Amino acid sequence: MNESEVINRLKRIATDPAARGLADDAAVLDGLVITHDTIAEGVHFLPTDPPASVGWKLVAVNLSDLAAKGAAPRAALLSLCIGDEDWDEAFLGGIEAACESYGLNLIGGDTIALPEGAPRVLGLTAIGKAGERVPSRSGGRAGDILWVVGTLGDGAAGLNLLQEDAEATGPLIDQYRRPVPLLAAGQVLARKANATMDISDGLLIDLQRLAEASGCAAEVDLDALPLSRAFIAERGQDRRARLFAATGGDDYALLAALPEGFDPLGLPLPSDSTIAAVGRLTEGSGITLRDAAGPVGLPERMGYEHRRD
């Protein structure tokens, strides 16, 4: 089974309404929003990544799911594998820093040893307090405008730099290693959005999921993608760079479908928020891309997917 087939199998088991059909960033149970992300060495982080940043990122990627649902951080359970003393100590320092930064209380988990030489596997269950509304991925409607909060491509560009030089530093690498969950923005968007999700595997693959869950098609204007100065300095902003940013993954930006005519610039978003209208939902199915020069074909790779075979 590839990832899609496994998820279809899981969906047949997960019939409780709290599961939201496993088609959302998180489950919603008794006023709590609950998510779990697992990361593996060599897949989600590099053996050379500073362990404190791995701890930070594990917390941040889970909080990004809570952010996408407008939830406030409440508690977490950590699945920890122990091995190298210094690595573990620094990793826990990163966990602690992120928990403190975002008011997340560690309340439990499990500590295990893996067989000698096995890649590290680390998991976190994050629990948030639901706001008045918890938008799903499936509430988008034809005509909705697609907004992105945050910038795209930085994390993937940072990873690329590290693959060329494990000692590289700079803002793109910071974004790859220490993403910032957009909790305040998510809480504001949740009050008004028809559909929301976080962009973790890449805009196109994640938008495909939102559009499919909403029973819509989606159009994306590549020229409208929000790119950071650091990204543009590294990779430019031509069509190739924009396709990279649209499919790179590791963004932890937020995607929201808001009713046409609604201006999110009037919302009380944090003052440093980057927000851009990148397209719209339409009748039908599938994703179409364009830029100033006209239609753009879909890339073969829409984003990060585990085991596509």
Next chain:
Amino acid sequence: MNESEVINRLKRIATDPAARGLADDAAVLDGLVITHDTIAEGVHFLPTDPPASVGWKLVAVNLSDLAAKGAAPRAALLSLCIGDEDWDEAFLGGIEAACESYGLNLIGGDTIALPEGAPRVLGLTAIGKAGERVPSRSGGRAGDILWVVGTLGDGAAGLNLLQEDAEATGPLIDQYRRPVPLLAAGQVLARKANATMDISDGLLIDLQRLAEASGCAAEVDLDALPLSRAFIAERGQDRRARLFAATGGDDYALLAALPEGFDPLGLPLPSDSTIAAVGRLTEGSGITLRDAAGPVGLPERMGYEHRRD
């Protein structure tokens, strides 16, 4: 850091009351009892174990933590690594069977691929509805009688048989592969017990944790340990066999400290429950063992511990 040092480090982070100082089987948050267990191939299960039984066991060990706190199964999040198609399908069949058997609803989780050749690592967060009381490990008092529900040593004896012959079958192997969480018994005990926990790493090491959390010493009568007929047939019931049963791990029996004079045989336990008084809490600290012949020295190995160095 060994496991104890890591847990001490985690305790310094986990100051929220819901964490119960990380000294309990589960966290208690907003009327929910929440636990997470992770299992790894080559550590918690054998590569040769039938994958359906691995799925069953992952659910069962988490439910055993809920049972120990008297909670009713409510929902679960699964951390799944995917790889071999047939293995994954059978594993999910085991997950589904256990979830259905105990009314646990799968509501979320994560699906990842591990690097080629990495041992499988699988996690589950289980959420239960708290009963009127959620006894901790720390409420035991000097004078309390220590009761065990279930039998001891079967799982470890089953594992030993499988290590000698991977094709072995029988009730001890069933107990190792498909433990039964004692949910109904746990709910009954929770109403009256001063302290409870599940016995997953071995009676002695787990009792040491309960006694320490309760600020007590504990005496155990090895002759009183509840042993199954299958265990006795395989390993006998002499002192050596009883020490094996007291330290084996993988029991998923329940340990409860009940006030002296309280007779749990009057409780509405399930009719097939095995319950035995195995000792008592006393003033002081540490564990002492005895049998009909007199005091028995503590074994070097008190139970299963990750990374003791």
